[in-house]
Amino acid sequence: xxxxxxxxxxxxxxxxxxxxxxxxxxxxxxxxxxxxxxxxxxxxxxxxxxxxxxxxxxxxxxxxxxxxxxxxxxxxxxxxxxxxxxxxxxxxxxxxxxxxxxxxxxxxxxxxxxxxxxxxxxxxxxxxxxxxxxxxxxxxxxxxxxxxxxxxxxxxxxxxxxxxxxxxxxxxxxxxxxxxxxxxxxxxxxxxxxxxxxxxxxxxxxxxxxxxxxxxxxxxxxxxxxxxxxxxxxxxxxxxxxxxxxxxxxxxxxxxxxxxxxxxxxxxxxxxxxxxxxxxxxxxxxxxxxxxxxxxxxxxxxxxxxxxxxxxxxxxxxxxxxxxxxxxxxxxxxxxxxxxxxxxxxxxxxxxxxxxxxxxxxxxxxxxxxxxxxxxxxxxxxxxxxxxxxxxxxxxxxxxxxxxxxxxxxxxxxxxxxxxxxxxxxxxxx
Ligand code: SAJ
Numbered sequence: 001x002x003x004x005x006x007x008x009x010x011x012x013x014x015x016x017x018x019x020x021x022x023x024x025x026x027x028x029x030x031x032x033x034x035x036x037x038x039x040x041x042x043x044x045x046x047x048x049x050x051x052x053x054x055x056x057x058x059x060x061x062x063x064x065x066x067x068x069x070x071x072x073x074x075x076x077x078x079x080x081x082x083x084x085x086x087x088x089x090x091x092x093x094x095x096x097x098x099x100x101x102x103x104x105x106x107x108x109x110x111x112x113x114x115x116x117x118x119x120x121x122x123x124x125x126x127x128x129x130x131x132x133x134x135x136x137x138x139x140x141x142x143x144x145x146x147x148x149x150x151x152x153x154x155x156x157x158x159x160x161x162x163x164x165x166x167x168x169x170x171x172x173x174x175x176x177x178x179x180x181x182x183x184x185x186x187x188x189x190x191x192x193x194x195x196x197x198x199x200x201x202x203x204x205x206x207x208x209x210x211x212x213x214x215x216x217x218x219x220x221x222x223x224x225x226x227x228x229x230x231x232x233x234x235x236x237x238x239x240x241x242x243x244x245x246x247x248x249x250x251x252x253x254x255x256x257x258x259x260x261x262x263x264x265x266x267x268x269x270x271x272x273x274x275x276x277x278x279x280x281x282x283x284x285x286x287x288x289x290x291x292x293x294x295x296x297x298x299x300x301x302x303x304x305x306x307x308x309x310x311x312x313x314x315x316x317x318x319x320x321x322x323x324x325x326x327x328x329x330x331x332x333x334x335x336x337x338x339x340x341x342x343x344x345x346x347x348x349x350x351x352x353x354x355x356x357x358x359x360x361x362x363x364x365x366x367x368x369x370x371x372x373x374x375x376x377x378x379x380x381x382x383x384x385x386x387x388x389x390x391x392x393x394x395x396x397x398x399x400x401x402x403x404x405x406x407x408x409x410x411x412x413x414x415x416x417x418x419x420x421x422x423x424x425x426x427x428x429x430x
Pocket of ligand 1: 161
């Protein structure tokens with residue numbers, strides 16, 4: 001099998017763009033394709049449209065040296081990597097229409113020997129359906145779903161599993177599952193990833209690789225739900241959940257995650273539904289986990305309401321809007337949900353602060369929520385609700401919080417920062 005010379009990455013979002021950059025940095029000729037013209041234009045100027053550490057410098061470099069170029073339509077290549085969004089519909093069914101649209105767009109350019117790899121998080125069976133679609137569009141070529149090892153075009157699934165904020169290192173260092181629709185498909189896909197992955201590559205079936213990806217995120221969701229359930233239990237029993245978790249985690253086989261105002265982002269809060277949809281009668285735990293996590297913002301609002309003085313209209317400062325610490329991504333953010341629910345409840349005057357954003361997201365701006373920096377918000381507020389454990393907030397002087405009512409949904413000020421050195425009795429300091 002020959003080496004690859006040109007790779008086409010379909011979709012230049014949170015995964016596609018860093019993948020373009022890494023492939024191009026290994027000397028491969030990469031064409032990044034996106035239907036959004038503004039994305040293509042910005043990439044061709046050597047700029048990035050997403051926030052990810054070190055990505056800007058790398059994109060600038062590979063565009064300047066001509067190894068990466070953006071285009072709005074696919075062109076012939078030796079390998080096509082599909083990294084497009086797979087959201088859920090309003091009734092929580094997987095929406096794989098972008099995957100199939102990408103398939104239709106590359107079909108006319110396929111030739112004998114080409115590889116197609118799907119990376120998007122997908123319901124089990126999607127890679128096979130994609131292959132059937134390609135075969136339907138190109139009856140002149142043989143595909144592995146029917147021709148097996150005699151196929152002209154090779155098709156595989158290999159999920160991304162990188163953590164936003166650490167994408168460039170995790171793309172290279174993480175192990176990867178590679179699931180081909182034939183042995184040759186797996187081998188060819190593994191060869192592509194071997195060009196930039198230092199982690200191990202594990203070959204399996206496309207269907208197993210699809211479920212592996214969904215399982216990783218469903219596992220984390222259920223584990224966060226456990227921490228969130230424990231937070232509710234501790235609230236009933238008037239115990240500090242952070243202390244309980246901290247101490248339970250001293251057990252060598254216990255590792256409880258952190259509770260918070262809910263689970264956000266575009267992966268963990270979404271992917272379990274792909275499994276639930278496929279096996280509704282056997283996913284009671286995952287469904288319960290989803291419910292527990294989605295109900296968290298309501299619990300936070302109740303907690304806020306409980307500390308408000310009913311005789312006056314108090315000011316509530318909501319600190320942090322992103323879906324997790326130290327990033328600017330507000331997608332599916334439980335913090336935004338809390339602010340919206342508070343507004344709906346009509347209690348108090350709400351001020352929001354998010355050090356990683358220049359303005360409020362439209363959905364909150366339209367509600368007339370005030371937006372300021374954290375210190376101003378704290379200064380004006382009677383109640384302070386910490387929604388995201390940004391590093392920035394851990395630097396706030398505790399003096400500024402004195403005499404304020406605090407709801408610390410992340411345990412940043414009330415436990416992690418004020419870790420109890422006096423909790424040990426064996427003389428060692430914490
Ligand atoms: N969260 C908690 N408590 C915790 C950990 C997280 O409440 O102890 C919340 C976060 O605040 C956030 C949400 O969960 O709202 C998700 O954050 P995350 O950091 O756990 O994960 P993501 O969504 O940024 O990235 C996940 C990762 N998956 C796993 O760790 C299994 C990443 O590796 C995947 O590549 C990514 O989903 C994806 O694209 O699927």
